[in-house]
Amino acid sequence: MKKQFNRMRQLANQTVGRAEKTEVLSDDLLHIERRLELVRLVSHNTHKRLVSCLQGQPGTDTEKRHKKLPLTTLSQAMQEGGSQLGDDGLIGRMMDVCGEAESRLATELMQHEVQIEKDILDPLNQLAEVEIPNILKQRKQLAKLVLDYDSGKTRWYQATKSNNQAMAAKADSLKDEMDEALNKVEICKDQLSADLYNFASKEGDYARYYVMLLEAQADYHRRSLAALEAAIPTIQIQQDSWMEKPAFGTLLEEHLKRSSREIALPLEACVMMLLETGMKEEV
Incomplete structure (x- = not known):
């Protein structure tokens, strides 16, 4: 409780300019720190919008995901319609073949979305909701420790300059408290610095998520196009055969x-x- 009160008093004095504020991070680290929250925000927004683009329900197993896709229900409706109409007419045959094609498209979509979730959504969520918040939490802890150190330094300085014998006698103990607070600051600063530099060094890895997204989408569309191109000749043959009837x-x-x-x-x-x-x- 006393430590918290000293922090608040020290912060108030620093705010109005009556006390110096110790800055323990270099300019490079301060620059990285300013980017942290921005990267967290844009990663969170991208994750949210990408989830909204999915037709399947994230986190479910592949079988349930496949059943819930609109393409799957369309495929089932077409194949059921084709079965009801039978092979006597062209419509029934067309619906059956198209239903099979839509089923293959649904499978490709399901596999694509599972890949997107594993390779992009999960890492983005980990970055925005776990990795960066942990660093920001450590930054707040460092700020508290710096306040403790500044408060201890102020009280020690006042004790050394005081004519009050009781205050002067406490100078040594206040010096020990200040040194202990500085040691905690250094330990926390070193760990935070390592985490900040580690974050900066991985920017290429984080940027890679967006490249992987486009690559996955391109591959998905190629496989979907291949499924359609495989189905169209069969449909065309049946169409031409029907038109050749008397x-x-x-x-x-x-x-x-x-x-x-x-x-x-x-x-x-x-x-x-x-x-x-x-x-x-x-x-």
């Missing part, structure tokens, strides 16, 4: 020839009905 006019001619008629029986019946009911002369 047209309605050819079938009608064949029917008239076999039945030795000049007009099809259904058409003849319709014409006769019109003559009898709708085309009589008015009396």
